[in-house]
Amino acid sequence: MADSISTAQFIGPVLELSNARPIFEGEGLSYGRYNLTLNAGECALIQCRDKQQAASFTDLCSGLLPVGEGSVRCLGLDWKELEDRRASALRGHIGRIYQGEEWLALYPMQMNILWARLYHTRRKLDSLVKEAVQLSMRLGLPGLPTQLPSRLSSLDLRRAEYVRAFIGHPALMLMEEPVLDEPQELYNAFLGELTSARERGAAIVWISSNPLSWRDYEQGNMQKFRLSDSGLTTLRGM
Amino acid sequence: MTFPDRFLLVQRSLAAFGRVARSQPRFMLIMIGAAWGVVREAIQPVTWRRSVQIEFWRNLRQMTGGGLVSVLVVAVLTGFGIVAQAVYWLGFAGMAQMTGSILSTVLVREIAPVLVGIILLGRSGMLIVTDLGNITLQKQLRVLNGQGIDPFIALLLPRSLAMTVSGFTLGMVFSLIALTMGYFVCWMKNIVTMPIWSFMFQVISSVHPEDYISIPLKFLLSGFAVGLSCCLSGMDITSEDDLTTILPKGFSRGIMSVMAINVALDVIF
Numbered sequence: 001m002a003d004s005i006s007t008a009q010f011i012g013p014v015l016e017l018s019n020a021r022p023i024f025e026g027e028g029l030s031y032g033r034y035n036l037t038l039n040a041g042e043c044a045l046i047q048c049r050d051k052q053q054a055a056s057f058t059d060l061c062s063g064l065l066p067v068g069e070g071s072v073r074c075l076g077l078d079w080k081e082l083e084d085r086r087a088s089a090l091r092g093h094i095g096r097i098y099q100g101e102e103w104l105a106l107y108p109m110q111m112n113i114l115w116a117r118l119y120h121t122r123r124k125l126d127s128l129v130k131e132a133v134q135l136s137m138r139l140g141l142p143g144l145p146t147q148l149p150s151r152l153s154s155l156d157l158r159r160a161e162y163v164r165a166f167i168g169h170p171a172l173m174l175m176e177e178p179v180l181d182e183p184q185e186l187y188n189a190f191l192g193e194l195t196s197a198r199e200r201g202a203a204i205v206w207i208s209s210n211p212l213s214w215r216d217y218e219q220g221n222m223q224k225f226r227l228s229d230s231g232l233t234t235l236r237g238m
Numbered sequence: 239m240t241f242p243d244r245f246l247l248v249q250r251s252l253a254a255f256g257r258v259a260r261s262q263p264r265f266m267l268i269m270i271g272a273a274w275g276v277v278r279e280a281i282q283p284v285t286w287r288r289s290v291q292i293e294f295w296r297n298l299r300q301m302t303g304g305g306l307v308s309v310l311v312v313a314v315l316t317g318f319g320i321v322a323q324a325v326y327w328l329g330f331a332g333m334a335q336m337t338g339s340i341l342s343t344v345l346v347r348e349i350a351p352v353l354v355g356i357i358l359l360g361r362s363g364m365l366i367v368t369d370l371g372n373i374t375l376q377k378q379l380r381v382l383n384g385q386g387i388d389p390f391i392a393l394l395l396p397r398s399l400a401m402t403v404s405g406f407t408l409g410m411v412f413s414l415i416a417l418t419m420g421y422f423v424c425w426m427k428n429i430v431t432m433p434i435w436s437f438m439f440q441v442i443s444s445v446h447p448e449d450y451i452s453i454p455l456k457f458l459l460s461g462f463a464v465g466l467s468c469c470l471s472g473m474d475i476t477s478e479d480d481l482t483t484i485l486p487k488g489f490s491r492g493i494m495s496v497m498a499i500n501v502a503l504d505v506i507f
Contacts (some may be wrong), residue, residue, distance in 0.1 A: 064380075101376045119385075
């Protein structure tokens with residue numbers, strides 16, 4: 001289970017791609033070598049216009065896309081060397097924001113949001129619900145949503161998505177297009193949660209097609225890349 | 239025909255034969271593998287995480303509670319039709335002492351598992367095919383995988399096991415109601431005069447010792463086969479599939495599974 005892998009004592013990069021080359025070129029990533037090192041509290045801003053490419057890259061970082069040469073390590077553990085159960089447990093330390101169909105229409109929102117925490121941890125339900133309610137309220141929801149996803153507006157779904165990504169204090173956050181055209185209050189609340197997560201030691205990968213989306217958050221010490229057909233290239237002076 | 243042509247012909251024939259040989263038992267082999275996987279995972283305490291437990295109980299409630307009315311209706315109709323008729327005609331033919339034996343063999347051992355399996359398939363199995371089919375078609379399994387949630391453990395295992403328990407429960411309810419209803423019909427028509435306890439005792443005492451294993455096994459395994467085949471039909475789809483193709487496929491696979499389990503257990507016991 002996720003709580004069996006301790007993040008507190010871990011010193012080293014939270015995410016490390018060393019000459020990682022995905023096995024299949026497929027429809028997403030190009031067949032190149034990918035290098036990225038993110039320590040606790042660091043943030044990588046990645047510009048990518050291709051939705052599929054962004055999705056494949058986050059899958060590569062979370063060990064879902066197999067790597068041929070090189071390695072992808074999360075909290076010091078190489079995805080290639082982990083058997084399925086341990087790899088799943090490690091993924092429990094990752095908070096994700098997806099593009100597209102990110103909710104299971106079959107389940108109510110509270111299940112969608114808490115599912116991973118209930119699956120990976122032994123935290124008491126009351127404590128999980130309390131955290132989810134607090135997060136929901138900070139992000140502009142009246143409480144933890146309990147309707148089916150189809151009953152929520154797209155804005156509330158986005159809020160709920162942030163709740164799901166931030167709950168349980170993930171060690172790594174992989175965010176595909178986390179900000180589109182959200183209202184300023186939600187944008188500010190999201191950036192506030194992001195800053196808190198970084199202060200707790202989370203490493204952030206923020207992928208967006210539009211660099212303006214991180215305009216209020218960008219700092220000089222952040223790593224900036226472009227993900228395209230030529231791979232992951234470093235950007236300077238953006 | 240030159241040697242390379244002949245070689246090519248043989249090669250193509252063998253390839254075609256291999257394709258057919260591999261495609262026909264493909265789903266059955268997947269079923270066997272998945273069944274082993276469910277059993278292996280189910281006995282490990284770590285599998286029973288809270289979300290899996292929630293999913294199991296939710297499905298058990300839906301399958302058993304939802305299927306109960308259908309099972310009661312079919313059981314009453316079976317009691318009216320099969321049990322009452324069997325009791326009447328056996329008495330008419332002077333073979334009343336065979337009543338218990340025939341009812342336990344025909345109704346409880348043969349008909350009940352098949353009917354309950356079909357009710358489960360129609361009432362809950364098709365729902366599973368639709369739900370899991372939608373999740374797979376809309377690529378939502380990626381969301382689960384991305385959160386480190388194994389769809390096999392989170393979706394397939396609790397549904398299959400809930401269907402197993404549900405199959406047993408509904409099978410027992412069906413047998414009891416059908417026998418009781420048959421008794422009351424005959425009692426009201428004065429075909430039988432013995433008390434219901436004597437009637438039930440007559441049926442129970444004519445059950446063979448091996449049937450005490452085969453009957454519960456049939457109920458359990460019919461439910462398990464329906465649950466597993468529906469889950470796999472929902473998840474084992476291609477990009478060309480949609481609900482109009484996976485539902486009939488899921489139904490026919492479910493029916494085949496119920497029949498196969500019943501025939502196999504009849505052969506064994």
